[in-house]
Amino acid sequence: MTTTTALEGATAVTYGQRLAMLAASAPDKPALIVAHQAGGETVIGFGELERRSNQAARRLARAGVGPDSVVLVALPNGIAHAVASFATWKLGACVLTMNSTLPEHERQLTLAAARESGRELFVVGDTQEWALPGISRTELMNAEQYSADALPVVVPRPGTALATGGSSGRPKILVNPTPMVAVPLEPGERDIFGREPHGTALVASPMYHAMPFLQTYQNLFHDCTVVLLERFDARLAMEMIERHRVTWMVMVPTQMQRFLRVPDLDSRDFSSVKTLYHAGAVCPQWVKRRWLELLGPDQVVEAFGSSESAGGTFIWGQDWLAHPGSVGRGGELTEVRILDDEGAPVAPGEVGNIYLRWLRPPAGFTQNPDDNYAYWGAEPATATSDGAVCVGDLGWLDEDGYLFIADRRVDLIITGGQNVYPAEVEVALSEHPGVLDVVVIGLPDEAWGRRVHAIVVADPERPPSEEQLRRHCRDRMAHYKTPKTFEYVDVLPRDDLGKIRRRQLAGERLTSGS
DSSP states (O other), rough: OEEEETTTTEEEHHHOOOOOOHHOTTTEEEEEEOOOOTTTEEEEEEEHHHHHHHHHHHHHHHOOOOEEEEEEEEEOHHHHHHHHHHHHHHHHHHHEEEETTOOHHHHHHHHHHHHHTTEEEEESSSSSHHSSSSOOOHHHHOOTHHHHHHHHOOOOOOOEEEEETTTTOOOEEEEOOSOOEOOOOTOOOOOOOOSTTTEEEEOOOOOSSSSHHHHHHHHTTTTTTEEEEEOOOOHHHHHHHHHTTEEEEEHHHHHHHHHHHHGGGGGSOOTTTOEEEEOOSOOHHHHHHHHHHHHOOOGGGEOOOOTTOOEEEEEEEEHHHHHHTTBBTTTTTTTEEOTTTOBBOOOOOEEEEEEESSOOOTHHHHHHTTTTOOSSSOOOEEEEETEEEOOOOEEEEEOOOEEEEEEGGGOOOETTEEEEEEHHHHHHHTSSSTEEEEEEEEEETTTTEEEEEEEEEOTTTTEEEEEEEEHHHHHHHHHGGSSSSEEEEEEOOOOOOOOHHHHHHHHHHHHHTT
């Protein structure tokens, strides 16, 4: 059975149907290769993944899971995550992928947001810790007593939900209300992420984040073997690229930078890689240029969008070299607008609020351009009357319509009446060879209102002085953007995707009197 959609006459199928198709055609083909941090790999083929997910689906159904349920998949990167997700989708339920190590306070706030869905919640993971009905990881992976036969086709709607702290730091849930069906790529076809069917994909980030979660399952849907790192490690990632001849990989700029810090980088073999897709944060230009040298401009694509999936821009290496620092254009897929705080358009080159609106869904997707993500536990994002969505990003368009990111509005520092975007200062400081990591925040200041403060992780073998860093910044930016104060730390509290909460760091320094 297939599910017909109005996507240019194409026929879309559910993720459960697609797994069954792949299992029937090539049961022994590796679906998922999990690279363990301690060494070794665990492999599951499409046939076994189909069998286990059918059995697990029946175990979840016995626990009460059905089309109106939300299943929290609170598992680390691994085969169990894939089994749980496909089992949930086969029942027509929604997967809410979760960080299994959340502290109790944040866990309770996240659950409170999820309960606003009005749906019954279940968990795959530590059921006692989450205080929800469901099954443990052990039960999930030991469900052999249940039938492995195909289940009736049910279209999940919604099929995916993602927990995020958002700009407020308070957990909220983003949920895609559209049917979870898609159109498989044809041989020789390439999607907007540079992905081709039948390839080998590397996913290096934890799947409780939107990008690695979605890209893992989209790659499996398109008949790609996914090499999944248990935890990010640049050397391990390089070994996987070489060993499994990875053709497509997804990373964030922090990970890209860590690759470049590996001493024997130039001796590694990246010849199999057809596409590096990166997103998630502003990429320092020196990092981008080095990757363009390593792989070639035709092998690197960058995207900008939001978890709300309101639209997106894309840029390949050749266009980036002509518009360095840009995150691309919306093209035929997305309308990009830059509006001021009153909702009026601003001139090219002028910073304003970024609004995105799908004009049509990308190839292989079935999302209605007007059917954006809904929210559980939060107010909807700011939107125009015709559905263009702003989620707090600031930027500008050049004369050719290429988009440039300034920063998040909540992170903007106004010092002495001047606007300073922390991301710009961070990029400049990251270019110094003695800086391993850096974050820039605004702190209260009697003279300036707020002062630019840099928190730096220095290379212990060649730590730069404050004056050296000031000179470095003054050579690259207007004087008012140069940090007035510096702080040296051993490590910054980034999550596994490289994200950091600037407001939390600023609050900690206010509390301590820094």
